[in-house]
Amino acid sequence: MQHPRRREVIVSEAQAASWITDGMTIAIGGLLSSSHPMALIRQIIRQGVKGLTVLAGSAGLELDLLIAAGCVDKVAVSLMTGEAVVAVGPMFRAAAQSGRLQVWEAEESIYAAGLQAAALGLPFMPCRAGVGTSLPRINPDLKEFRDPIKGEPLLAVPALRADVAILHADRSDPYGNVQHEGTGFGDRALFRAADKVIVQVEKIVTNEEIRRRPEATSIPGADAVVRAPLGAHPGSCPGRYLEDLAHMKEYADAAKEAGGKGNDGKLASYLERYVLGITNHLEYLDVIGAGRLLSLQEF
Amino acid sequence: MQHPRRREVIVSEAQAASWITDGMTIAIGGLLSSSHPMALIRQIIRQGVKGLTVLAGSAGLELDLLIAAGCVDKVAVSLMTGEAVVAVGPMFRAAAQSGRLQVWEAEESIYAAGLQAAALGLPFMPCRAGVGTSLPRINPDLKEFRDPIKGEPLLAVPALRADVAILHADRSDPYGNVQHEGTGFGDRALFRAADKVIVQVEKIVTNEEIRRRPEATSIPGADAVVRAPLGAHPGSCPGRYLEDLAHMKEYADAAKEAGGKGNDGKLASYLERYVLGITNHLEYLDVIGAGRLLSLQEF
């Protein structure tokens, strides 16, 4: 009998991103300016995917870029900020104000409740946060109800499930056992709420390396793993590199001109230079340049 | 200005157990035959606490011992087994059959839902598991209801909160930063559902040792920490020691005679020898003996 072998799940960014097609619901990992799967996001833009619903949670400029590229129809969001770079993503702001972008207005614990409902196989999760606020009025999916035991006023948050979650993490073995460095933000919750999960990682490591610290395995079974060293750039990645403030400002300046003033020349140049005019993540790193990349390494 | 100092939370088992008084609701950590806070449980028995409601989850003989000692009026339980030693705890069985013990009949995911409701500050959690079963009939606290969004049949599980959770873990610093070895079972959920948490540990370590692996901190802030090396005996403790099968059988045999046949002489002797006739955990370890204890060390 031939000794059986395990199936590896490492794929290219193009293969992975091809799972994402027009009209799907995707969930994006990371938080604010850290640990978004930027290599996959740039690939999705290159593939010209349209009409996405994005579960974005507390998002940063990764969401703004997807909106800028015209991929997004609807977004579930609790916070959307470029922090020190720009208070609110300019393209998000413009699209939301014009009504082109449909916003499923959330708040962090409401967003978490929706993801949890999906993971638990429930139609809804109750939530006390949001009672008394405008959220159930401006997001009619949030239903006010009285709990069946004590009659207290609560919100019912419907399940937020995703077709595919895309995440960025530190390492994985070839079989999809993924480990984050740091807290992992809400990535485990996205994994649980999604049908399929693609994780881009800084490094592929051996299975033995994973088994040295099984307690660190955060995603026990990614459906696909993509090699993407420095793949959260221009955001940060815990234990690896800091935010590229200059690059984020370059994007934000272009987006402000396009979103605020309707002058989208700079934004088109940005997209061409960093996303559409190249074919993969390694080329992207070359465009950024080794000197810049190495200067971001965390101490 | 004097340099400020942090407050240490290490106390004796007697000081810790004195927090637990007649009629309280306590939650007990560990799972089946592993990682129950036996040193604290024996101390609670010594202190003669009565009328406890116990959140026991999937329990082993630690629960049987507390029932045998007459401390328990009511128990929320999803499973109660001595595994290879005895299929069902004899004193639990006898007390439940006679009606002396009130059972809040649960199931593991229903129990988990109740704990989660308490942690989330919610009056209830919805649960799909249990729909169609006898559980809502025999436990009227589980209310059948239709969800407010899709109208699906679900159970409403009321919040299960505890006055005090008692846990056993591997290590803690003097400030209550606790780390489990292994999975920690459901201990984090009990921590979150309880007002106060007492953790007995195999070892007190420095704060620097904890900070070497902050990601391993499972209970970030026990209210009291008790030194109790080998304190889960006769159960096992991951990475430290195995079950003491012979001791568990000694207890089970005594309990079977008392529970099944009403002959409680052996049980009284057991309680006298291992619990009531001694004053603390170190004396207990002496009664068990170093040879026996060392023979249980895991490989």
Place this chain on the structure above:
Amino acid sequence: MGCAEDYSAAELMAVFLSRDLRDGEMAHLGANQPVPRAAVLLAHLTHAPNMKVSQSLTLANLIDVPRPVPYSEFFTDWRRARWAESYRLGHEVFADVKRFADFFFLGGIQIDRFGNVNLIGTGTDYRRLDFRGPGSGAAAMASTFCPRYYLVAGDHNKRLLVDKVDFISAFGFGDGGREARNALGLPGGGPKYLVTPLCVMDFEPETKRMRLASLHPGVALEQVLENTSFDPVLPENIPTTAAPTSEELAVLRGRIDPQGTLRRG
């Protein structure tokens, strides 16, 4: 593939179940279940190299384990965590119902003709049970969500196999009928087989009544009927459960059960 002559009923049960498990599935092993454990490991080490096996609340792939996989009577035995690739935090085992397990195994103190399982106790008055059982464990959750599950009986007798359970811990098909589970919104597929030391039963698709699927080699139909409280549906031709191959027994005895737990009884 040769055919082995000498095997125990428990070995046959494990082999039957192992053949029904597929590559890539997630297997959750409960407490003290020697037959299901053997079935999972046999499938894993033969035709399912990508199975994920949950033991002691850790997940691992065991195909490269160089010695017999250790057996323990204690669910939490931490020695089985040695090959762990990830931990299942106790409070999160139920937090992702899609990935809890693709199948699981359930015993009971009563199992009825519609596959309902009772682990709570027997008697008519819940406050004064004749016999208090261990409780439901995770049976409600797993039976609600798992795509399929297997009822496994260590013994085949009328006390276990009843017409109607006194209490339901795991809803199989309730009072029967194709829509029994859909009517309650239960997403899982329900019980697929009952496997006992005498036979295999499945569920007749329309009524969801238990149906004799095969008799183990050497077992007579009467033996089954005399030891079952209800009348199972009987097909026109009753097949015989396929015997283990010598290859299956070699893996079973060499790498999974060298201590002979399944042969003792």
Place this chain on the structure above:
Amino acid sequence: MGCAEDYSAAELMAVFLSRDLRDGEMAHLGANQPVPRAAVLLAHLTHAPNMKVSQSLTLANLIDVPRPVPYSEFFTDWRRARWAESYRLGHEVFADVKRFADFFFLGGIQIDRFGNVNLIGTGTDYRRLDFRGPGSGAAAMASTFCPRYYLVAGDHNKRLLVDKVDFISAFGFGDGGREARNALGLPGGGPKYLVTPLCVMDFEPETKRMRLASLHPGVALEQVLENTSFDPVLPENIPTTAAPTSEELAVLRGRIDPQGTLRRG
């Protein structure tokens, strides 16, 4: 304790807030909040050695940190995790409402006279906002459960301090009244103070209307009234906010804000 003469409004705000924080409390620092950050660290390093400080989703005690505690404009800056004693897994930050934080700080794009906060946007039609804000963050959760919180304004103007917010992200006291929060079953205590560069406001107990609690040194009442859209309740005697002591400023400038962020703004 000497009285320092030269300090910025932001420093005064931080000092005022720090004095209201107690030993043993859990502090959650949000994104890019220099004044709250300074308030928490100042309390911690002076009178609250047992504070737990949440930064970058890790918890730490910082009293023995031997050099200035680093500041970052990015919430997730992992360099602040260097003294971590535990991690707050992102998906679990809200899983234990008792231990999220004992207090927190909230800014807004609008704050009204009953302490309601708007982070969503301004305008009458939600689908066509005049100005889209960043969104509510964790404001609903924190304002629902925290025993108390502080409203912190970087600027004091009529656009920010409005009569009624267009949208409510964090319910303070709704339309006012002592029972405003109880009627909705909100367990937290609501906002305690609004602190601006000009003054401190609290909430009049019966109506829960904002009330001028103190004017910062050198600020005239008219300055506050001219820059506030509503009329705050005015006490008979309006105290002056106590100035920082030289010790407080020494800790603030030496160990917390050596880069002078609070003096620039």
